[in-house]
Amino acid sequence: MARACVLLWLPALGAQAQDVMGVGTWTIWGTRVTFVQDGAVPGDNAVTAAARDDRAGEPWASAASMALPLALKAGERVSATFWARAARPETVPVMINGGAPSYAVLASRTVDLTPDWRRITLSGVAPTDLAAGTQFLTLHLGRAPADVLLGPVLFRPGEPDDADMQATFAGFRPAQRVQDVRIPSDPGVVLAGRLRLPGRHGGGPFPVVILLSGSGPGKRGVFPLVEDRLLAEGIATLDYDKRGVGESTGTFLDTLGLMERDAAAAVAYLRTRQDIDGGQVAFLGLSQGAYVGPAVAARDPAIAAVVMLAGPAGEKGTLFIDDMREKLAKAGIAGDANDRVVAALQALYAARIAEAPPSVVDPARQALIDGCVAGGWSLAQAQAVVAELDTPVVLSMYLAAPNEALAMIRVPVLALYAGQDTVISTPRTLPQARAALRNNPDATVMELPGLNHGFQHVDTGQPGPLEPAMSAPEALDLVARWLDTHLHPAVPGPAAQGTVIPRRAQ
Known part of the structure; x- marks a missing residue:
């Protein structure tokens, strides 16, 4: 399974508490990530964190996280409410925690996910003054046996209010x-x-x-x-x-x-x-x-x-060659030596373009190596650079x-x-x-x-x-x-x- 780390950019710190965070704000790492349309969740959009093939490792080997955009005073309560479901029933740890190196936990619990969307709330009290963006709602998914789908998130200061949350999510229209x-x-x-x-x-x-x-x-x-x-x-x-x-x-x-x-x-x-x-x-x-x-x-x-x-x-050829002359000069090959290397490179590319046989290509390649050595490079350095230049990718740049x-x-x-x-x-x-x-x-x-x-x-x-x-x-x-x-x-x-x-x- 292909692995990916989705680093999505944080909302503006200090955002208004009433703002619901869309699924594009989740940061997910350690597994494959897919965004889907789902009309059963507020905003009609969800992000899927695939179950890992290897689930014997640490719970945090895969995780989903979102930064709290709120600044908190010592003793202030904060609630995080999010939508989630799983492809089949499973239990996952969820927490509100700080960042490295301590990862201090403000609140934690386990939640039971089912194939139906659930609205889940986690609440905790700030032990000290905390700046916006320093605390994170995090789900550990490293041992999750099935795909987990996540929806939007609402952060609120104070005690959670069910009627308020229902009304807020009902009116949610994601920015994207x-x-x-x-x-x-x-x-x-x-x-x-x-x-x-x-x-x-x-x-x-x-x-x-x-x-x-x-x-x-x-x-x-x-x-x-x-x-x-x-x-x-x-x-x-x-x-x-x-x-x-x-x-x-x-x-x-x-x-x-x-x-x-x-x-x-x-x-x-x-x-x-x-x-x-x-x-x-x-x-x-x-x-x-x-x-x-x-x-x-x-x-x-x-x-x-x-x-x-x-x-x-x-212009075709000129763009590449002018750039090559400049790079060679910076690398110590100038004057007549620069001209010799450039001429040898053009001869090699001409052979490649003509699809010439090895009896033509090999001597042209060797002439380019010899020119680099004559310009002051070591044989190993010249061979390494020529190996980089003599590729279909660089040839396509020459022909651009x-x-x-x-x-x-x-x-x-x-x-x-x-x-x-x-x-x-x-x-x-x-x-x-x-x-x-x-x-x-x-x-x-x-x-x-x-x-x-x-x-x-x-x-x-x-x-x-x-x-x-x-x-x-x-x-x-x-x-x-x-x-x-x-x-x-x-x-x-x-x-x-x-x-x-x-x-x-x-």
Whole structure:
């Protein structure tokens, strides 16, 4: 069974007590997680934590948790009420507890779950003043013999009030409805996607943004802040595990061509849904995703809009070679040695493109190794680097022609580059993007200073699990307003009113 850790972002700390927390706020780890529609629970949405194959371990090997958004005074009582059921009857421990290292327990009990939904309340008293977000409602599921489904949660200060809880849950409308979907792509490839629909903007059909991450074995959940902001504006979102990654089937091979086919399959799938406006499908991509989205849009004029974050731009071959020259120089291979290595690399790729036999490829590969050694690298270092370069994935990057795609796009484009990007060269790439989009009347190309490749503030350090992409407020706000304006052209959302975004930054 595939395992996953779903790290979902906390609600705003200090949220009003009357707010019911939707199922997207649960954090579940140690098992497979699936979001489903279920009309028998308030909000019509549930999240499933699958039973583990190995149930002989500790109870906390798998768990579901949600942070209390309330600040508590010493001696103050708090109640947590949640909905839950199980595929068959079982008993699980539930508690309100603090975080590491002590995990101090404020309240605990065991609860009996059945196949029918139950409303369960746990109550305890704060032993001292406790800040919002420091206590957690937690269910230990490591030994649960069957799948457990969880619904919304209500936190209240004071004693639980049954009539109050009934009325509050009866009126609950979630901010988003989350559904796991399966997207057919190439034969043998089914993408595991997560579709989020706005919960407080009617029944649709909704505009939608497909979220595409960078290179590597990407999974869902890269853009949680973007998702929350777009859903608040009435825009649905879709992201998915790359083929062969997470719960998606097929073999993981990160070539640009395959990633484009999967993105096009996601578009085709969305256009089959009645709750999605098939004429209002947009892309938002970071790095590799900022190449894939425009490439699909260039072939599909019905795409509504494209957002590129640190997107590659340049002519076929030139983009890759210019970047390679720069990286070689930083690694100590400069001047004539740099020219020799680049020429050898181009010869190797020419042989691969021509599907030449080993009698041609092997000498070309050896010439590249020899060039790296002559430039000052050790033999082991040269062999390791050439092994990385001589792959279908890197060859697809060499063959990429982003400017050809950008020049073909006539739908709105927002291309953002980060001033402190160490992955994509903003000084070299931004002018290329601007030139390729010069005939697009609704293209905005601009640099955001002080941000890194993930559009985070550089002084926050390297991207990490608690530092999502697009965490810089100015980047998030700009992208959200731009998408709201272009996907709701007749009736701009509140975030877009009174704000003018330039058609092209000069």
